[in-house]
Amino acid sequence: MVKNAMTADFLRSAYGGESMAHMRYLIWGEIARKEGFPKIGTLFEAIGYAEYVHANNHFNVLKEQKGDYTVPAGGVFGIGSTVENLQGGIDGELHEVEQMYPVYLQTAEFQGEKGAKRSFHYALEAEKIHAKMFKEAQDSAKSGKDYDFEAVYICPVCGYTVLDESPDVCPVCGAKKEIFKEFK
């Protein structure tokens, strides 16, 4: 149950932003595959799943606030080359890391909203990793190379994202290795 209107508004906006990011990354992932970057395609798809996890968490915190809302939320638009689309990914993730989630998290903390605080914390930690991975992928794509990894693993509880091997325990939420979702 969310008691405070501002935290509830932030949850709805974050849900909107994550929902759009999820879809946008699927779209950009298809373009990466067509451009001959199958691994970058997989990275977009995997990170898109992490954004679904975040959207799902925010939606669940709001499960008792039933009704119809108009939701303002930030989203990056446009389709370009994979290098350009990765810049869109970097820009969106950095906005979340540097502007949006720190403020949402502080508000939830100030208002004593434990569920929202956890949900914002999970997203903030994952987005830091996403920004870094998109930057590395972009550096590869700029030199005409695909991003190099065996698999991407996503924690289905918090969206924590890691390359090549899932940890025994998720460092952000404590989920077990066996439940991580693999993208190849």
Ligand SMILES: [Fe+2]
């Ligand atoms: Fe992200």
Ligand SMILES: [Fe+2]
């Ligand atoms: Fe996790």
